[in-house]
Amino acid sequence: MLALGRLLELTLAGHEPAAKIQLTPEGTRLRWLMEGALEVTPPAVTDSGLDLLLSAGIHGNETAPIELLDRLLQDIASSRLKPHARVLFLFGNPEAMRRGERYVEHDINRLFDGQHDLHAGPEAIRASDLEHVSASFFSQPGRIRLHYDLHTAIRGSKIEQFALYPYQPDRPRSHVELERLRAAGIDAVLLYNKGSVTFSAYTYAKLGAESFTLELGKARPFGQNQQVNLDLLEQQLQALIEGRAVETAERPALQLFTVAREVIKHTDDFKMHLPADVENFSELPEGYLLAEDIAGTRWVVEEQGARIIFPNPKVRNGLRAGLLITPAAPGSVLIG
Numbered sequence: 001m002l003a004l005g006r007l008l009e010l011t012l013a014g015h016e017p018a019a020k021i022q023l024t025p026e027g028t029r030l031r032w033l034m035e036g037a038l039e040v041t042p043p044a045v046t047d048s049g050l051d052l053l054l055s056a057g058i059h060g061n062e063t064a065p066i067e068l069l070d071r072l073l074q075d076i077a078s079s080r081l082k083p084h085a086r087v088l089f090l091f092g093n094p095e096a097m098r099r100g101e102r103y104v105e106h107d108i109n110r111l112f113d114g115q116h117d118l119h120a121g122p123e124a125i126r127a128s129d130l131e132h133v134s135a136s137f138f139s140q141p142g143r144i145r146l147h148y149d150l151h152t153a154i155r156g157s158k159i160e161q162f163a164l165y166p167y168q169p170d171r172p173r174s175h176v177e178l179e180r181l182r183a184a185g186i187d188a189v190l191l192y193n194k195g196s197v198t199f200s201a202y203t204y205a206k207l208g209a210e211s212f213t214l215e216l217g218k219a220r221p222f223g224q225n226q227q228v229n230l231d232l233l234e235q236q237l238q239a240l241i242e243g244r245a246v247e248t249a250e251r252p253a254l255q256l257f258t259v260a261r262e263v264i265k266h267t268d269d270f271k272m273h274l275p276a277d278v279e280n281f282s283e284l285p286e287g288y289l290l291a292e293d294i295a296g297t298r299w300v301v302e303e304q305g306a307r308i309i310f311p312n313p314k315v316r317n318g319l320r321a322g323l324l325i326t327p328a329a330p331g332s333v334l335i336g
């Protein structure tokens, strides 16, 4: 196997490879761009026209997707996978990955779209570097741009694998991409209805990619991801990389949700009234007092069919401490 196929090993060891460019016997080029970043270019004659960005480790303790990208890259470097797409592999937060923590000082997934300019420290610099390397990857005109930012969640979930679809005014959602997600084992999609400062929101709104954050199960340390089944996603990614269609098993229709309200933690007095082990997508009854903050601020559930995802009262002040979501009304979603 080509040494650059060991990007994960290099990244965890903090090593810069001596040879930055390597070629497989079939002529696929692997190019190391910076720590945790590797670009794969197929021979021009087999290029399918797809630019595929695969990122994981934006949160350092979310290891199942990191292991998935490691497998795909090793397969490419050993010629078991023969790319027809350009692929950019990114491990988002190497220092947090080494520590096995979500982040060190700042959550990188709150630092995109210029937010890094308002913060100091290595993670702000890293977010800026990730923007640059992605913008450069997606700079070639006339190509299909697709980004999956792969995560696992802090808590268990009533819907194990789901996607978050960023928002841009008047931009229709892609039917093709929603169907691809379904085939990849995704059961639900949360359709954002405003912009955000996450990585997928940046590549969607600023770089014109079809972009998704994928939540793939519960976060566990390296080597302990036997319960996270990524087989369908792995098959889809292999097929995208090799430029072929895959036979897809019968799967249920996607459940679509929209954001009803973002719960923002304003002060240290913030309190969330949920059990510590509450699962994502848990339903909350109308009238339920979800959270309270200083000066009598209260979040009371008013929406029918409301559910909670990503509840986290430990976030820094000013950040999202949870999302109240509701089922998307049929026909309310602009799908192209």
Ligand SMILES: O=C(O)CCC(=O)N[C@@H](CCC(=O)O)C(=O)O
Residues within 6 Å of the ligand: 059, 109, 151, 152, 153, 154, 155, 164, 198, 200, 213, 309, 310, 311, 312
């Ligand atoms: O489990 C949690 O509370 C967080 C899991 C996670 O990291 N989710 C992403 C979602 C990004 C998005 O909204 O597109 C995050 O919070 O950054």
Ligand SMILES: [Zn+2]
Residues within 6 Å of the ligand: 058, 059, 062, 151, 152, 153
């Ligand atoms: Zn995450």
